[in-house]
Amino acid sequence: MLEVRDLKKYFALSGGRRIRAVDGVSLRVQENEILGIVGESGCGKSTLGRLILRLIEPDAGQVYFGGEEITCLSRSVLRPKRRTMQMVFQNPFSSFNPKIRIGAALMEVCRYYGMSIPEGRERIERLLRDIGLSSDLLNRWPGELSGGQLQRLAIARAIIAEPSLLIADEPLSALDVSVQAQLLNLLDDLRASRSMAMIFISHDMTVVEYFCGRVAVMYLGVIMELITAAELSRNALHPYTRSLRASAPRLDVFKDSVEESATPIHGETPNPHVLIKGCPFAPRCPQAQPFCTDALPELREASPGHWVRCSLF
Numbered sequence: 299m300l301e302v303r304d305l306k307k308y309f310a311l312s313g314g315r316r317i318r319a320v321d322g323v324s325l326r327v328q329e330n331e332i333l334g335i336v337g338e339s340g341c342g343k344s345t346l347g348r349l350i351l352r353l354i355e356p357d358a359g360q361v362y363f364g365g366e367e368i369t370c371l372s373r374s375v376l377r378p379k380r381r382t383m384q385m386v387f388q389n390p391f392s393s394f395n396p397k398i399r400i401g402a403a404l405m406e407v408c409r410y411y412g413m414s415i416p417e418g419r420e421r422i423e424r425l426l427r428d429i430g431l432s433s434d435l436l437n438r439w440p441g442e443l444s445g446g447q448l449q450r451l452a453i454a455r456a457i458i459a460e461p462s463l464l465i466a467d468e469p470l471s472a473l474d475v476s477v478q479a480q481l482l483n484l485l486d487d488l489r490a491s492r493s494m495a496m497i498f499i500s501h502d503m504t505v506v507e508y509f510c511g512r513v514a515v516m517y518l519g520v521i522m523e524l525i526t527a528a529e530l531s532r533n534a535l536h537p538y539t540r541s542l543r544a545s546a547p548r549l550d551v552f553k554d555s556v557e558e559s560a561t562p563i564h565g566e567t568p569n570p571h572v573l574i575k576g577c578p579f580a581p582r583c584p585q586a587q588p589f590c591t592d593a594l595p596e597l598r599e600a601s602p603g604h605w606v607r608c609s610l611f
């Protein structure tokens with residue numbers, strides 16, 4: 299349903315330098331699936347999400363949605379298509395206007411997508427039931443609600459128009475651990491009951507491994523490995539993926555799947571301002587060889603559906 303081809307976004311800095319935030323990302327998302335995008339802070343995950351929805355414009359590359367290229371569409375043609383792709387952001391406290399009551403904020407979205415007021419009201423009531431919140435909240439101001447409640451409402455707002463793709467950008471990061479698991483379950487229920495596909499962005503390998511069907515591991519704007527979540531524990535090949543897993547806090551359920559050979563990640567998070575020749579992970583890689591800094595390796599299919607960008611494999 300979604301195909302991204304060689305998407306690039308460079309940000310200009312003062313002094314003529316550029317950050318290569320997203321540097322040639324290609325991927326596909328199938329109907330109903332949850333694709334995880336994981337990597338350390340600053341590796342380009344949010345930029346990629348925004349590029350896919352064209353909240354920012356790419357420098358190069360294409361996005362196809364349902365077979366149609368949307369990168370070349372004008373804003374006015376794109377607008378009605380927006381309802382099919384939605385995004386939930388990291389900070390629920392900044393996603394609602396503090397001066398607009400929750401009910402009015404949700405109704406605004408219904409009206410934007412052409413629903414009548416009774417239609418909108420019915421849709422909102424049903425959604426609130428689905429997300430497990432009382433309709434009393436509709437009269438409240440955003441500032442009166444908890445982060446967990448607001449994030450549920452942000453999700454509700456994103457799916458009001460029944461999108462076929464939801465991009466969730468670190469939707470749990472600002473919430474208490476106790477609320478995180480509930481929200482993850484809610485997201486999965488909503489996805490399953492609406493046959494929606496999801497791109498789930500996170501810096502947390504443990505969550506991604508648990509929640510997603512496939513996982514794209516990003517490092518400095520490029521995909522290093524694309525693998526099914528089920529295979530991560532046994533067959534992850536890229537030294538960066540293995541280091542990320544070894545560094546991730548382990549939940550008890552995953553204890554039997556920790557491999558002994560992986561080295562936890564070491565070294566500083568890379569400085570994206572410095573242009574690295576060859577593999578961007580080479581400076582921190584425990585298995586780096588002299589040839590790793592020659593050129594960026596291709597993303598190569600190691601086995602069906604399993605892609606790795608590393609000269610060693």
Ligand SMILES: Nc1ncnc2c1ncn2[C@@H]1O[C@H](COP(=O)(O)OP(=O)(O)O)[C@@H](O)[C@H]1O
Nearest residue numbers: 309317319338339340341342343344345346570
């Ligand atoms: N609007 C912007 N202007 C300049 N640099 C940006 C902008 N947005 C993101 N960046 C930079 O691009 C890189 C990727 O950022 P981002 O996509 O937010 O990463 P992530 O979501 O993985 O933490 C970072 O180095 C960030 O500082």
Ligand SMILES: [Mg+2]
Nearest residue numbers: 343344345468
């Ligand atoms: Mg981000």
